[in-house]
Amino acid sequence: MAMELDHECPNCGEKTxxxxxxxxxxxxxxxxxxxxxxxxxxxxxxxIDSSAA
Known part of the structure; x- marks a missing residue:
């Protein structure tokens, strides 16, 4: 069970x-x-995620 995910934030650009x-x-x-x-x-x-593309 991961507590962190590498994914780019569409609002601020943060990666974690x-x-x-x-x-x-x-x-x-x-x-x-x-x-x-x-x-x-x-x-x-x-x-499957609901994040913005």
Whole structure:
């Protein structure tokens, strides 16, 4: 279970996100990721994320 994720933030350009929360759903594991610099966040469910492209 990773606590950090390398992902570019569309708001500020930060490269590291931190795990804010996680739970298990019938679709797979749901993880909320949080940018520490600008408060941008996104959800990832079973490897598919909701972040801006």
């Amino acid at each position: 996100f931190y795990r804010a929360a996680s739970t298990t759903l019938h679709l797979g594991e749901k993880v909320k990721w949080h940018c520490p610099d600008c408060d941008y966040g996104f959800v990832q469910i079973d490897g």
